[in-house]
Amino acid sequence: MPTDARGGAGDGRSGDEPGAGGEGAGRAGKDRSRDGFAKGASSPGRRKSATPLSTSLAANAQAIRRQFGDSADLRLRMTGSPALPDVRLAVLYVQGIVDESVISETILGKLQSAAPPEEGSRPERIGLAAAAERLRSGTITSGLTQSVPTLEQALDALLLGCCLVLIDGIGTALAADADGGERRPVSEPISQTVIRGPQQGFAESLSTNLGLLRRIIRSERLTVESTRIGRQTCTEVALVYLQDAVRPELVAEARRRLAAIDVDGIVDSGYIEEFIQDKTFTFFPTLLSTERPDQAAAYLLEGHVAVLSDGSPFALLAPVTMVRFFQSPEDYYQRWDIASFLRVLRFSAFLISLHLPALYIAITTFHQEMMPTNLLISLSAQREGAPFPALMEALLMELTFEVLREAGVRMPRAIGPAISIVGALVIGTATVQAGLVSAAMVIIVAFTAISSFVAPQVNIASAARLMRFLFMLSAGVLGFVGIISLDLILIIHLAGLYSFGVPYLSPMAPWVKGSWRDTILRMPRWTMTLRPLLARKGNRKRQSGVKPGGGGP
Template sequence: MRYRNQYRKITSREKRSDKQETSGNTGEFSLHPILKDNLHQIRQELGNSPDVIIREFELGSSEVEIAVVYNSGLADKMMVGDFVMRSLMIDSAEKIYKNMESDKNIFDFIKNNALAVGEVKVINDWNGLILSILSGDTVILINGWVKAISGSTRGGESRGIEEPSSQVVIRGPKDGFSESIGTNVSLVRRRIKSPNLWLEPMKIGNVTQTDVAIMYIKGIANDKLVQEVKQRLNDIEIDGVLESGYLEEFIQDQTFSPFPTVYNTERPDSVAANLLEGRIAILVDGTPFVLIAPTTFFMFFQSSEDYYQRYDIGTVVRLLRFFAFFIALFGPSVYVAAITFHHEMIPTPLLISLSAQREGVPFPAFVEALLMEVSFEILREAGVRMPRAIGQAVSIVGALVLGQAAVQAGIVSSAMVIVVAITGISSFATPTFNMAISVRLLRFLLMITAATYGFYGIAIINMMIIAHLCSLRSFGIPYMAPLAPFIPGDQKDTLIRFPFWSLMTRPRLVSQKKITRMEHDQQPSPPKQKKGNTDES
């Protein structure tokens, strides 16, 4: 009983100092000095949720009332049991009881000596307490104190590291980002073991309080660019952020554009490569897709595998992607324009064959192409949304059956089926999904102008697209760099890829600090033979 009275004297004195410390906080958000009131308020705030576990007990023989609060679905239960509950109830209980005799601060002793978790912090306000519980931390409340202790025990169920599904490579790392921002950060740090790799966390979303982190390499990334990214993120006022696409619409330079101005990827090696070039990565908790800024048009045609193969193979494959891009964009419109207006541009034998095929078709070429393109897009979307086990089979069989039936019914010609099939296959050659969607949208616009004005309409729309691309910016960086403006030193990794030993500098517009990647030319050469040193036969 003597110890309990002594404890009351200590807590009353500390309580007065705590009131002075927390006087700057809003009164309605401060914690109560009585433990029962705090627990009652937690249950009310969280709606008596069954996944919020509250464990009340006394510290050893001291009769000091204490409570441990955590969320069973967000916290690691094994960590809570072994490193918090066991530590307080068994390992440190008697030490705390003995230290009370010497008039020591029990709160500081628990914070500094009684918890075997990595991250421990003090909570002085109510909003911080609720946020810690909902973030997966374990909160420790002591009767008589108007502040709490939060220990990092975040865990719970999460998806493991798997191969990326949207950016598949044959040669290269097979690990991909998951929905845990901590796991994603570790995957990048595993590749870049540098103290200059900085991480700046923040929370966005008034309701969801989503964890967002900015990652960049200090000394390589442009400081003004880093400040611009942070400013745009801090200006976001929204209830919730459920995916990185939410942030992409707020921070992009141009809203009304079919072309993406922020790059997204779920490959850690791709993020590491862009960080080394001076770009900035934006990681969002709850999604495996990481945003990269700034970006250029040519980044969407570069794959991580281009740098894992020989430079000549990577160059040929990259040029093939650009060729497929033009087929996917202009294929149907060129066919419609040639069939409708420009018969003289088609060789005579081919024109006779096409005319024979279209003899029984009741629709003009534009309507024919429009029907096939819309049908193909429906099949593609249905194949994506259907269960994975039958989605591919249904899309393939549906395309074959639909095309063959349409030709036999005389609705479309065989040539149109071939054009639409080649166009659809070419659109899949683009490594990034959002750029492929842009091509699909612009293809219909080109078909309309081709059916109206022929090749003249295609040329006009083409010039408008090029002008629009040259006017775009991504965080102030020209979208068509390094072609517009033309930078000769950056052409080594744009349309083609030079060997690694020739890529001595980083992109000049992106990284304006520490541009040099390697100190000198490292072109390999065969060993030189010394004079007079010949092989004896």
């Protein structure tokens, strides 16, 4: 089996490809659990000390308030419980990240309505610590409760959305799960819309996103490993994979890269992407981001890993190859012939958006003999009064369009599209009538812009937007020689890219037998019997390969 110097492996949805690899690291805890604060799951560099809680309720409450800087959203309520006669209790929580109705019903309400202990179970007979444990296990009905003995664990519990119960006289606190607060509900994906297929997207809640994946892949082999990254944000990050499909060395490499992140905060999965990607100085993305649970589930079934971050509606998928950025989830929900046609269209549109302005500059500046005579005469007549060379015209129009596109994105949604469309029409018409640019240049730039929107992944379209200027400059200086030279440099650069050890141009380079079934073309699903070689050895067969319908192929 061919492998590259990194021990990596190829990608593709069928056929044989090089396999993924990497150095392993220690295994993180499986499946998200609210008791991470009691198991030392804090982010690297945070809460290294362990300060035992005092037996004094007042001292513990004061220490916690001091750590929060007397923040106004830290709420403290003194209370008591018949289950612990003559013992003072305090309930603390951070407003906004908890469900206060849960606290009222399952914690405060249960504490205040608890039955007095029997004579043999009174605190003075069994000890206050044992009585507190009975309170945790038998009185508080929150989904998960945990005893925390240190100040650092108590702070982590509060920040994870737990309610903390302090008991006067013992050096431990009770942390009860009350995670809640306002969150955006599951809605239709904004950046990856489809006509046919599921119409739900990831939200900003990690638990909600994991639930969406669980509803698609109803298998106990779907594994979630949770960790927290960020010294200040302490953001929960989940590594998700399907045990039966993924290679262990790929999981180990993903763990190693996540464990190596040491930063103050993680606000979005884009932060994580920059830390774990293989190469930084490249225009091309080496991780695929998606806000569609169905697309993430499809990749997990094929042996990929997903990284989800709390607070971000985008999941990161790895490893990926270049052809994956031109494949839409809708390709698998409609007929194979239509899907294949659309894929070819996307690749063609990408090449057009990359080369069309450069080709126009090269032909009109250096290679006029390549145009038909009538077209040459028409273009020459249009450019007769133009004050700028073709290169300056193209740069002026492309920069103008980029400004209009950015303005349309940043303006209020109600008027942004209207302003960008009207601005493009007015500026395009006015510049032609003023004689600043030729009408042909406006057509070239407009068609190039439309072609850049065809790619289903925004980040691959952004790569074409940036590289287009390089091609235009090369064409303006050297003509076709500059374009071809830059194409060769681009191919060499792409051949040297990897995603988690997977060659970026795989399965085309290196060529993998049978991989064409789901690359630029998509063959009928019943012909794609094998998972890619990226998947675990011995478990690559995903279907029988027999067409169930009658009448043959």
